[in-house]
Amino acid sequence: MKNDDSNIKKTIKYLNNDECVAIPTETVYGLAANAYSKKAVSKIFKLKKRPSNNPLIVHYHNINQLKKDCELNDVFKRLYKKFCPGAISFVLKKKKTSRISRNVTNDSNLVAVRFPSHHLTRKLLKKIDYPLAAPSANISSSISPVSKHDVIDEFGNKIKFVLEGGSSKVGLESTIVNLVGNPNILRLGGIDSKLIYKFIKSSKNKQKGKVNVRMPGSSKLHYSPDIPMRLNAKKNNHGEAFILIKKRKKINKNHFYLSKTKNLREAAKNLYKILRKIKKKGYKKIAVEKIPNIQIGEAINDRLLRASKK
Ligand code: TXA
Ligand code: MG
Numbered sequence: 001m002k003n004d005d006s007n008i009k010k011t012i013k014y015l016n017n018d019e020c021v022a023i024p025t026e027t028v029y030g031l032a033a034n035a036y037s038k039k040a041v042s043k044i045f046k047l048k049k050r051p052s053n054n055p056l057i058v059h060y061h062n063i064n065q066l067k068k069d070c071e072l073n074d075v076f077k078r079l080y081k082k083f084c085p086g087a088i089s090f091v092l093k094k095k096k097t098s099r100i101s102r103n104v105t106n107d108s109n110l111v112a113v114r115f116p117s118h119h120l121t122r123k124l125l126k127k128i129d130y131p132l133a134a135p136s137a138n139i140s141s142s143i144s145p146v147s148k149h150d151v152i153d154e155f156g157n158k159i160k161f162v163l164e165g166g167s168s169k170v171g172l173e174s175t176i177v178n179l180v181g182n183p184n185i186l187r188l189g190g191i192d193s194k195l196i197y198k199f200i201k202s203s204k205n206k207q208k209g210k211v212n213v214r215m216p217g218s219s220k221l222h223y224s225p226d227i228p229m230r231l232n233a234k235k236n237n238h239g240e241a242f243i244l245i246k247k248r249k250k251i252n253k254n255h256f257y258l259s260k261t262k263n264l265r266e267a268a269k270n271l272y273k274i275l276r277k278i279k280k281k282g283y284k285k286i287a288v289e290k291i292p293n294i295q296i297g298e299a300i301n302d303r304l305l306r307a308s309k310k
Pocket of ligand 1: 025027028029030031054055056057089091105108110111112114116134135136137172173174176186213214215
């Protein structure tokens, strides 16, 4: 507890000096900087080797902090009440008076925002008077980090500080919901899309005319261990690592379990950890057993599909 408090103090010192630090969230670790500071935000892009046209998610403690920066609508308020803090991000209209740096959103008047539930990051956000821009704390298009160790694996000593917060409980990024124009889901993630659709389908907020919100990060190879991957495999070929979702009778050193009981939450939590492990062990090919495409299994399949694309 005492240690946590002094680590939060240290984190704030770096952030106040326009430095980037890694912070724990329940989805994945983020590489955070003051969202109001152009200088601080530009360091995120540089460290991650991220193209400047790929905007960042801005993290807040609560809705009151957000009011200064975004226009809030009814669907947002309902989703916020139901799911926040938690693994969901919202694309909203930025207020003209907002201080969010233009390089966060690549000059757009739309911004993605989120309220992470991890207790340390909530404590941190409460203590600062600016929100945090934070993409996942990995080099662009590599595997997202779910522990302090993973962050160090990505950046080594190029990163000033990692706020230690254990393993990320969800293990996959937030679900991103666009709430400008016709609401829609831009990225599957930690919160089941079905639950979200219940809210946005009944939305009275629908405006006339389509606003075509794109997600710049979705078009490229992503979340990738950079190893050829075969999905829906029944067995593994010679030399292939085999990712499984339920227990097999035979013990085999090439088997890697997301879960032994088809538990999808457990599988999501383990996915990035296992992909990183397989990469470290030097495998040149990966096979993956079929993952049920329900609940968070949808998001697992989305990441596997992207990771398998050449
Ligand atoms: O769980 C998460 O969302 C994690 C944690 C750290 O909060 N963050 C995360 O950020 O996954 P990142 O940058 O790795 O992925 C954010 C995605 C990118 O693909 C980006 O293109 C999209 O969100 N995005 C950000 N702002 C957007 C906007 N204004 N409109 C549409 N897409 C946006
Ligand atoms: Mg990312």
